[in-house]
Amino acid sequence: MVIKCEREYPLAKPTALNLKNFVQKYVKLVTEDGSKHFGTVYTIDPVSTSVILVQRDSDKMRLLLFPEHNIHSLDICNKNSPAQLQQLFAPSTTAWNKEMAEIQLCKLKDWLKANRIPIEEDGNILKLQDVLEIHPPYKVENCVSTNEVVLGRIQGLITSMPEIGVTSENKEESKNEHIA
Numbered sequence: 001m002v003i004k005c006e007r008e009y010p011l012a013k014p015t016a017l018n019l020k021n022f023v024q025k026y027v028k029l030v031t032e033d034g035s036k037h038f039g040t041v042y043t044i045d046p047v048s049t050s051v052i053l054v055q056r057d058s059d060k061m062r063l064l065l066f067p068e069h070n071i072h073s074l075d076i077c078n079k080n081s082p083a084q085l086q087q088l089f090a091p092s093t094t095a096w097n098k099e100m101a102e103i104q105l106c107k108l109k110d111w112l113k114a115n116r117i118p119i120e121e122d123g124n125i126l127k128l129q130d131v132l133e134i135h136p137p138y139k140v141e142n143c144v145s146t147n148e149v150v151l152g153r154i155q156g157l158i159t160s161m162p163e164i165g166v167t168s169e170n171k172e173e174s175k176n177e178h179i180a
Contacts, residue, residue: 019041019044019049019051019068019074020044021076022041022044022051022076023041023042023044024040024041024042025040025041025076025077025078026038026039026040026076026077026078027041027053027074027075027076027077028073028074028075028077029051029053029066029071029074030071030072030073030074031066031071031072032070032071034072037053037064037066038077039055039056039064040053040054040056041053041054042054048067048068049067049068050065050066050067050068051065051066051068051071051074052064052065052066053065053066100137101124101138104136104137104138104139105124105126105136105138107161108134108138108158108161109121109126111157111158111161111162112126112154112157115157117154117157124136126138128150128154131146131147131150132144132145132150133145134154134158139158140155140158140159143155143158
């Protein structure tokens with residue numbers, strides 16, 4: 001497979017201003033030792049003029065850092081749109097439905113109560129006073145807080161939550177307990 005690229009580098013002296021034209025572009029980067037790397041330029045460090053290249057293979061993504069003194073040539077192969085680059089870092093969108101979210105909500109509420117965390121329900125959001133919120137589908141990555149200590153501890157608790165089955169009986173008990 002031959003990828004046609006436009007030659008835009010080497011420059012007399014690479015600077016962040018020169019290299020900014022490569023951000024969000026699919027490039028071929030050749031290092032001083034002759035190895036070739038293909039990927040999307042995620043960003044350029046303005047101080048060290050290092051290039052951060054994103055390579056994606058099926059489900060895996062790699063970030064590679066190339067100091068400017070190690071770059072022999074840099075060619076633009078494809079002009080990606082910013083949306084394509086944002087998609088690289090978007091969380092995986094696993095389908096979930098309301099029933100699964102309710103089951104996870106009940107499990108999580110029970111687990112947090114068992115660990116003496118005073119959690120409250122506000123619509124479909126779990127709240128820990130005004131410090132932390134947990135949004136559906138109630139996983140570690142759905143925790144929102146400005147307090148890093150609280151966020152870290154609650155995420156740690158969620159991570160350590162056992163995968164016990166929640167039956168519809170437990171779900172009803174949890175709802176009745178909440179009403180009482």
